[in-house]
Amino acid sequence: MNKEKLLLELSSRQKEAVEYSNGPLLIVAGPGSGKTRVIAHKIAYLNKIKKIPLNGILAVTFTNKAAKELRERCQNLLNLSEDFYLDVKTFHSFCSRVLRFDGELVNVKNNYVIYDYDDQSRIMKKILKELDIDSKQVSSSLILGIISDAKNRMLSAKNFSEHVDSYIEEIASRCYEKYEEFLVRSNSLDFDDLLLRCLNLFQSNNYILDKYQNFYKYFLIDEFQDTNPLQFEIAKILANRSKNICVVGDPDQSIYSWRHANPKNLLDFEKYFKKTKIITLDQSYRSTKKIIKAADSVIGYNDERLERNLWTDNPDGEPIELLESFNDEQEADSVISNIKKLNLSLNKVAIMYRVNSQSRSFEVACNRENINYKLIGSVKFYERKEIKDILSFLRVISNPADNISLERIINLPARGISSKTFSTLSYLAENKNTSILELIFQICEEQKFDLLTKNNISQRAINSINNFSEIIKSLVISSKKEKISDFIDTILDLTGYGEFIEEDLEKGEERIENILELKSSALEFSTENFDNDLVDFLENISLVTDLENNLSAEEVEGITLITLHQAKGLEFDAVFLVGLEEGLLPHSRSLDDPNDIQEERRLLYVGITRAKERLFLSRSRNRKFRGQYGPQLSSRFLSEIPNELLKISSQNFKESNNPYSMYVRKKLLVEKNDISNKYSHNFLVADKVFHKKFGEGVIISIDEKSTDYEVTIAFNDQGVKRLMLSYAKLEKISIVEENIDDDFIKDEYYEEEI
Known part of the structure; x- marks a missing residue:
């Protein structure tokens, strides 16, 4: 492949971004500007023209789905066979691989498991109970959020305890210490740990850092505006020697500050990497001119951004329709009515909202009209009970120290090991400084059942524990011989779980189908990765993202119901942005903070730029809150869209003395007291x-x-x-x-x- 052929279909800006390869490069890529195409062509250019081997390029994306798409594009572009190797990973999967190989240098065993948010919540609830802290007063999510923030500030439990300056932080400090002890005993890491331990490894061991700095000749990072402090530090330390790093992102699409993402990482990139070349991709190939003008007008009210103007050669398109309804039920009816008039495939239509609870009225309206829909963010495949059960068996086999997974399956199906018995086993294991399963193995092998009898464990429970021990030992042996997909069958058979779910007359068939799908996933993993390693398979599942986790999201014809956060990276022919009211968008928790308002505006910008051809904005004049209707102020963001782009469509309203019943074309200056007067107070938890x-x-x-x-x-x-x-x-x-x-x-x- 020659250079001319490789660059043939790229715009002049895209060509410039692909060809620049000597030193740090910042690509500011607007929505729909073809950034994935640019990244794929850049990898091909580095490989074919600059002669950098594919395994010498590290490309980092933010989802496994994006990584897979990039791999496929590179494969087609370079005409590679299916078994080619290209290092495209997420930050977490890259760090996890580093720790699998070299983590023992920072006291991380290579068979650790990754705890998800559900696992963390279960641990924290145990800790709060152990410390006699009322979980109704101090929630596990609040404490986990504080701990996550501490880890992103690179504070250990000990360091954090030295910076405590409030009562709630004092509680969090005690919980943090217990939480870390639990993770060590369980040979487990949470998602922040993957980043923090990897960074610690690079900072503390020059030999390991040299190995990775020398191995990779070029670093590519997508969605850089979404990086958190730990990820930015990892990027800086890896590229510090060669300075051959290209980051791609858009500060106007930074919407994840609540999980520590910081758009300043992108805005200040050239401060850390001197002589950075900046290339702006501001031509949109996705949306109509009217949609682009609306998006550009709204985001122009933010000040923390790189000044640029989106533009497109696409047609002007239809006006943006503003739908005004009397209440949220009428809003849903109006949206569904307009969708039916579009005569589009339902897969090409999305309803987007600020919070999940808004979906209910649209689900009701869809059901009433017999219209199929896909609810993104509902119970996800890997969170279904039977799937978590099987994965817990696999995790215990892979990592005997995983007490959280053991607790889930030790009495599944019921075999007479009560929660009280498990608590006793946990207490004994902690006193002996070992895992619960290792304690069980030791007691059963040495026939030291008197230890259990002395601690008031019944003979029936002892027999069950002994039987469970034999089952797990047999499974350990089988796991070393069988393919993962076959091993799942062995688990179903030996544990009795297969028979257990077959007896579920209501959901048994559905659960069996889900387990068959898990087996297919295991088989696909083994085929694609030429690997039958159980640890790697479990890691791959742990690093699955939210949209990827919704197994049937793309398989069913239907309208997509989705939050604005989840919609990032997607596109639809027609988009309905609903609930454009003060307190929803912008969210009530953002009203007192100018920085939060700017993020809410970025969130709307993301929503607007998901639309290719038709965009509908919707607001309700009244909305139910705490079971009662109250008047709603129109979102301030609506006044930031030029009048000439809008077509206003109001429903037939009931008679109302609502002082806010007005068209929203006036620019609203919303005072804090105006918002708080809707209800009896304007205080929120936290x-x-x-x-x-x-x-x-x-x-x-x-x-x-x-x-x-x-x-x-x-x-x-x-x-x-x-x-x-x-x-x-x-x-x-x-x-x-x-x-x-x-x-x-x-x-x-x-x-x-x-």
Whole structure:
């Protein structure tokens, strides 16, 4: 392949980005500007023209799906066979591979398991119970968020304890220490650990750092605006020697600050890498002119950005339609009615919203009209009970120290080992400084059952423990002989789990089909990776992202219902952005912070630029909150779209004295008090507040009473207090937590970027 042929179909800007290969390069790529094509062509250029071997190029993406797409493009571009090797990984998968090979230098055993958010929550709930902390007052998610923030600031449990300056942080510090002890005992890492331990390894061992710096001749990182502090440090240390690093991103699409992503990593890139070449890809090949103008107008109100203007050669297109409805039910009906008028394939249409709870009214409307839909973010394949059960068996076989997985399967199917018995085993194992399974093996091999009898474990339970020990030993032997897909059958047979789910008359058939799909996944993994390693298979599953985890998302014809966060990277012929109201978009937790408002605006920008041909914006004048309807202010962002781009379509409204019943073409200057007057208060969990008597504290729960609200506050110096809100006379200082939605965190926490 010659240079002319390789660059033939690229624009002049794209060619420039592909050819520049001597020193640091920042590609600012707007939505729909062909950045994936540029990255693929750049890899081909480095390989064919600059003669860098493919395995000497490290390309980092933020999802496994993006990595797979990039590999396929490079394969087609270079006309490679299916078994070619190209190092395209996510940050987490790259760091995990480093730790598998060299992690023991930082005390990480190579058969560790990766705990997901569900695992972490279970651990933290145990710790809170052990420390006698009321989980209703201090949630596991709040503590895990503080610990994650500490790890992203590169603070160990010990270092964090030295920086505590509030009551809630003191609790988090105690939990952090216990949490780390649990992970060590279980030979487990969380997602932050993958990054932190890898960075620690590079910082503490020059030999290992030299090995990776010398092996890779060029570094490519996509979606750089989404990197967190740990990822940026890893990028800097790896490319520090050669300076041959290309980062691609768009600060206007940075929407993950709640998981520590920082657009300044991209904005300040040239401060860390001197003589950086900056190339802007600002031509959109996706959207119509009207859609591009609307997006550019909205994002222009942000100040933390690189100045540039999106443009396109595409047609002007249809006007952007603004749908105004009386309430959220009417909003859903209006959206579905407009979708039916489009006469598009349902797969080409998406309804996007700020929080998951907004999907309900659209699901109801779809069901009423017999319209298929795909709910992205519903129960994901790898989170289904039967799949987590089988994976827990696999994890215990792979890592006998995994006490969390052991707890899930030790009495599955029921074999007479109660939770009380398991707690006793856990206590005994902790005293002997060993894992629960190793303790069981030791007791059963040496016939030391009196230890169990002395601790009030019944003979029936002892017999069950002994039987379970034999089952696990047999499975360990089988795991070394069989393909993973066949080994799953062995698990179903030896443990009795297969028979157990077959007896489920209601969901048994569906669960068997899901397990068959898991077997297919295992077979595909072994074929694609020429590998039958159980540790690698489990790691691959642990690093699956949210959209990839929705197995049937692309298999069913239907409208896509999806949050704006989850929609990043996707495109549709027609997009409906709903709930454009103050308190939803921008979210209520963002109203007091200018930086948060800018991120909310970026979120809308992402939504607008998902649309190729048709864009609909929707707002409701009234919305149900706590079971009652209240008036809604139109989103301030609507006033940032030029009038000439919009076509306003209002429904027939009921008579209303609502003072906000107006068209939204006036520019709204929203005062803080205007928002808070909608309800009896404007406080939220995690708000930092001041009380005249008790001083500063953090709100950890708000409970509605008949005529008031009871607020629970963790005060820095006075401990936890419960106060009636109307009498407390609290002053809001700031918001402690990042912008995390309660109904969004479990689906997204630690996942999208993997």
